[in-house]
Amino acid sequence: MAYQDELPPAPDATPPPPALWSPGDHVLWRFVRHGTVEAARPVTVVRDAPDLSVFWLAPGTPIVRAVLVDGTPIRSVPVRERFAHPWGTRESIWHGPGVLKLVPWGAAHSVWVFWDDDGSLRGWYVNLEAPHRRRPYGVDTSDHVLDIWVTPDRRWEWKDEDELTAAHAAGRFGDEDLVAIRAEGERVIKLIERWASPFRDGWERFRPDPDWSLPALPADWATLP
Numbered sequence: 001m002a003y004q005d006e007l008p009p010a011p012d013a014t015p016p017p018p019a020l021w022s023p024g025d026h027v028l029w030r031f032v033r034h035g036t037v038e039a040a041r042p043v044t045v046v047r048d049a050p051d052l053s054v055f056w057l058a059p060g061t062p063i064v065r066a067v068l069v070d071g072t073p074i075r076s077v078p079v080r081e082r083f084a085h086p087w088g089t090r091e092s093i094w095h096g097p098g099v100l101k102l103v104p105w106g107a108a109h110s111v112w113v114f115w116d117d118d119g120s121l122r123g124w125y126v127n128l129e130a131p132h133r134r135r136p137y138g139v140d141t142s143d144h145v146l147d148i149w150v151t152p153d154r155r156w157e158w159k160d161e162d163e164l165t166a167a168h169a170a171g172r173f174g175d176e177d178l179v180a181i182r183a184e185g186e187r188v189i190k191l192i193e194r195w196a197s198p199f200r201d202g203w204e205r206f207r208p209d210p211d212w213s214l215p216a217l218p219a220d221w222a223t224l225p
Helices: 161-169 177-193
Strands: 027-031 036-049 052-057 062-068 085-092 099-104 109-115 122-130 134-135 138-141 143-150 157-158
Touching: 027 052, 036 085, 036 134, 109 177, 122 177, 143 177, 157 177, 161 177
Parallel strands: 027 138
Antiparallel strands: 027 036, 036 052, 036 062, 052 099, 062 085, 099 109, 109 122, 122 143, 134 138, 143 157
16 A cells, blocks of 8 residues: 555655554554643554554544543534633543544544444545654554545545634644645645545455454553653
């Protein structure tokens, strides 16, 4: 899967890391900002390679969600308020169908594959985020709020542009950050329009190994270095 060969290097991209994990291993995916863990998701390794690693977030997995410090779900408040108040975390469960997460090392995004309850493809979700940092226990990144949704018939649309505006107004991102985030999205859109990797690579046909166990949430998820 020649994903990086088809995507120009992101600014300040670092060389891809060596593979560490084997299919079936359990690792932890974390969203971290300024040293604080905002969300954590135990996942199962599907593929680990220097160009592209793939992780499975299984239904029923214990996770950590971002919430406001009083426990209010972030998406239950108006968009303009979501980044104006301090955030906290809450342990929860991943409900609904599982999600396949594709990580192109060195790029500032990941691609998530979603299915409906009947197993049919719902679409691809491009989550714009900081270039991923490989840790002994898993992967750390930081969410960049703006996303792209791709339908099974290959149509795309921007998602959460209003949230990015609100995050910028609250000081979460500066003017230069907005330019870089949008530029990364535009780079991925070129891949979508050419139907390049990883979209063309058949990941929508993935099915998890029935022998895989459900990963656990480490007790030290918030303090792992």
